[in-house]
Amino acid sequence: MGIIGSEIKPFNATAFQEGKGFFDVNEADVKGKWAVFFFYPADFTFVCPTELEDMADQYAELQTLGVEVYSVSTDTHFSHKAWHDSSPAISKIKFPMLGDQLHTISNNFGVLRESMGLSDRATFVVDPDGVIQVMEITSEGVGRNATELVRKIKAAQYVRAHPGQVCPAKWEEGAETLAPSLDLVGKI
Template identity: 80%
Template sequence: MGTIGTTIKPFKATAFKAGEDFFEVTDEDVKGKWAVFFFYPADFTFVCPTELEDLGEHYDQLQKLGVEVYGVSTDTHFSHKAWHDTSERIGKLKFPFLGDQLHTLSKNFDVLREDMGLADRATFVVDPDGVIQIMEQTCEGVGRNANELVRKIRAAQYVRENPGQVCPAAWEEGSETLSPSLDLVGKI
């Protein structure tokens, strides 16, 4: 799985979110809205808290776009809570963290490092139909950029809402789009 245009597989995970009791999240909960699955290797690590903090700084903006964010690692929901309670950076985050200790999500999205039991650093944007529209995977030492993620989500939402239009490189909301046709061949 884990490829553009595929539908996410069924899953069930226990989540931690600040100020709430633990709760269950399933693939059914994701249907009908945009979602980001933000996989990272492990709690209490190095690059991960910087990425998660960056993503957290964009969470309200993503919520306004109708996007729910799920932080996912192979740690348990208990570990997510402990990290939240002991880390200044993680303690500020408002989005839910999914415990994937059985590796269901990591296997479903094909980001599990079997030899280590850890997820790769990967992001998946899923549309309201449960179809993966955007994916990004980086090596262990390279953090992601939430500004670029928000830009890509806006573009994916625009394309979904405007059939026949595509967003060129570095497209920003309000910029010109393209209408692919034979008239454009060789003119771009």
């Protein structure tokens, strides 16, 4: 797919966020901080609210890490507000919910199912330079885990802050990292 290491493309969207109402968001608003683009197929569905509620439960920790979350579906910002106002799970959301009814953002990230007009279930972590560092795409029936996403973000932030270091499988904050070198080849 070649999306890891690429810079996010220009977009304009209208968001709904509790306490802020409707407002515009574009790629320039994202740069300068860590961001998560959390795509899901549709409002008022089944797996989607469980994932968004899970993300809402991790939002405070993500904020302490300097990460903004943008949930994205091809629904409108009006639909996001109606869902937020009517669903106990979605009412927990404090992050911006982007409407992508023109499919610009979904196309930019390569996750639009054109035959349906819906986004795939996909997550992208973008660094402060606007470069995609992490991605995850699952099938329609497989929900994601926000706790694991937080772990991946911490690893990406560590690697960015510590050039020459990499985080092995299941790395947790404070655990040992690796320094790739010729001497390490074949010894793991």
